[in-house]
Amino acid sequence: MNELFCQELASLLASTDDLLTSPHPSLQDWQGYTVRRNQVFQRLRELSSCTADRAANSAVVQQLIASVLEKDQILVQQIAQQLSNLSQELVELADRRKVFNAYAQDAQSLRSYHHRTA
Secondary structure, eight states, X not given: OHHHHHHHHHXXXXXXXXXXXXSSOOXXXXXXXXXXXXXXXXXXXXXXXXXXXXXXXXXXXXXXXXXXXXXXXXXXXXHHHHHXXXXXXXXXXXXHHHHHHHHHHHHHHHHHHHHHHO
């Protein structure tokens, strides 16, 4: 059981590294990773609650968990930066929309005025 769980954690760690090294992970990648990560940590909680199974207490498991959590912090920092960038882009889009709407209204007004005076 311990070896199987170590393999799951090692695989999760590799997936974490994949997200970190990918310049633009897809939403599907993020969703799949999140589901998988939650499943692994739910299993860890279940194993930890079993007094007969000490898989969650082994040094290898603890090191793998620490590595995943350490890289989680880096993922969180990347997400925070992406959210900041998205917020800035939304502000810029709103400004652009105002300018374009103002232009379109002015152009329409001039066109209507020209048709009335022609």
